[in-house]
Amino acid sequence: MTQEQQLSSKDLRPITHRRVVALAFPAFLSGITEPLLSLADVAIVGQLETAGLQGGVALASQIFTFTFWTLGFLRLSTGGYTAQAFGERNEQKLFAVLWRGLIIAAVGGALLWLLAPLFWLGLNGVMGWQAELRPTVQAYLGIRIWAAPAVLFSYVCFGWLIGQQRTGLVLLLQAFINLTNICVSAWLVLALDMGVAGVALGSVIASYAGVGLGGLILLKLGAFNRSGRAGLNGIWQGAAWLRLFSTNTNFFLRSLAFAVAFLVLFKAADWLDQREGLDGLNADTLAVLWQMLGLIIYGMDAFAVAAEAFAGEAVGAKRRDRLRRSTRLVFLWSLISSVIAAVIFATAGSWSLAYITKLPDVLALSRELMPYIYLGGFYMTAPFMFDGIFLGATRASDMRDSVIIGVVVQTGLVVALVPWLGMHGLFLSVAGFMTARGLLLLSRYPALVASVPDRAAADETKASA
Structure with a gap:
């Protein structure tokens, strides 16, 4: 069933036990891949047998995860407003939610390039990272920050797909990003001997590979056809932006x-x-x-x-x-x-x-x-x-x-x-x-x-x- 056919349907599918489990199970599998990814990064660096690298990468990965976890509001608001548009069967509103989210992701990613290093500097002052870990942490974060727009793009995709009850596609996209990350990082570190830079660069490459697959998913769901482009007509409504700003702030x-x-x-x-x-x-x-x-x-x-x-x-x-x-x-x-x-x-x-x-x-x-x-x-x-x-x-x-x-x-x-x-x-x-x-x-x-x-x-x- 195409996006247009699904949204034009007047009848809502019954809410059943099977549908609850079918939505929740892929979401659970998608969620547990996140800690496994951090563990894989630390394990890859551990193969170098260099003192301090594992601890530095583990700390840097936690800092990056925490920074972007606080920005998870983009996933939350996109998911909520998408679900409402989906229930309303309002195709233009559905795509307008997507385009607003992508605009915020692009602008927010650019701002993070500028502001995140200052935030991490302040965090260092509060937490007091060990001196021997600081070079590793700075090297990792200095590269990983270039993935910021791609990470925020994935948040928008996840929210938009969840709002349409497509958690299977969320699992596919999340698993693709994480597996790409592990494979590329292992190749850069173990084959090319790039060390910490290889782990960070592998994460950046995987994030943008996720943009590619996410873009294909959006294309398949009609984001770039006539219906999807029609959503652009409603994205600049002032009331919608104010409501979105209030929601995201909370x-x-x-x-x-x-x-x-x-x-x-x-x-x-x-x-x-x-x-x-x-x-x-x-x-x-x-x-x-x-x-x-x-x-x-x-x-x-x-x-x-x-x-x-x-x-x-x-x-x-x-x-x-x-x-x-x-x-x-x-x-x-x-x-x-x-x-x-x-x-x-x-x-x-x-x-x-x-x-x-x-x-x-x-x-x-x-x-x-x-x-x-x-x-x-x-x-x-x-x-x-x-x-x-x-x-x-x-x-x-x-x-x-x-x-x-x-x-x-x-x-x-x-x-x-x-x-x-x-x-x-x-x-x-x-x-x-x-x-x-x-x-x-x-x-x-x-x-x-x-x-x-x-x-x-x-x-x-x-x-x-």
Whole structure:
């Protein structure tokens, strides 16, 4: 079915269990490729057996990822507005969302070329990178920054495809970029002996290769034909740009609040180490368990993607009944995935820790704290599901508020519990952060539902009149 045929259809496809899983599963696979890519970069450099290179590349990769993670609002806003246009079956609006996103990606990428080095310089002043790592970090980031427009382009593509419920294409594009990155980086480093520059250049080449494949996908979906070009007619509407600016600003503030939440956790772990005179035991344990918690987060986020696509479609189609049904199904499958994750981590979590760390003290403390991990899905179901729903409805201010409230709750719990319970208090604060987010969004969900017209009921009234 072509883009035009799909959008001209008056009937919306039923929201079924199969469709929820079909949207979420590719999103999950796409998400877990990201940490694997960073691991591959570090492993490739590790083959050079040069002291300091692995640590420098790992740090630089984290800095780059963090920088662009804060710019993820471009993916979020594009996905939300695309889903609404898709539900409305408004082809011109659908393509206008795409073109606005691409304009922001181009301008934002150019600004990052100029401003990112200043940001990283300031970050160095705050974090105090080790002197022996600084040359590697600077060399890596100095090359990798040239990928900025391409990375932002991929964010727009991902959001536009998710909004149209095409998560399979998102997986294809993400996997292509990551596999290209690994192959090219390995060739540049191991065959051409380019060292750190080879790893960074491989990432840049892969990002622009992703632009090529993304462009082909957009071409296939009609972005450059008559219908796609018609979207250009509506991209300069002032009201649309103001609404987009407001949405993106709130999403950006939300990202910054998340960054504060992570910083509080890792600073608290460092404080525990200093208080107890330990050589990084608590910080290392947090890093190890965060990798495992990340797998649950990717699972929850996958269902958030499904919720986003269905909720946005329901808002655009003015179908309150579809919004409610998608909420019920996504909640059910999120709980099912939480049970599966709990069983897996409860039975194999402690055993798998031995493959992540060989430090006996870290291993022992991690095993002691494992219950907070395998129960993670249960306290993360609500915040992630509602994130997707509110994202599809582009209720960015509610999402921003939930994270800010969550940070306040988490910080209070850290101050109250960590001195008393140590790392147990730290993970209880994580649960508090997630629970607070979920409760706040739950309290605002009825207003969101009420704001969506019930076209199905209106049609029934007309038919009976």
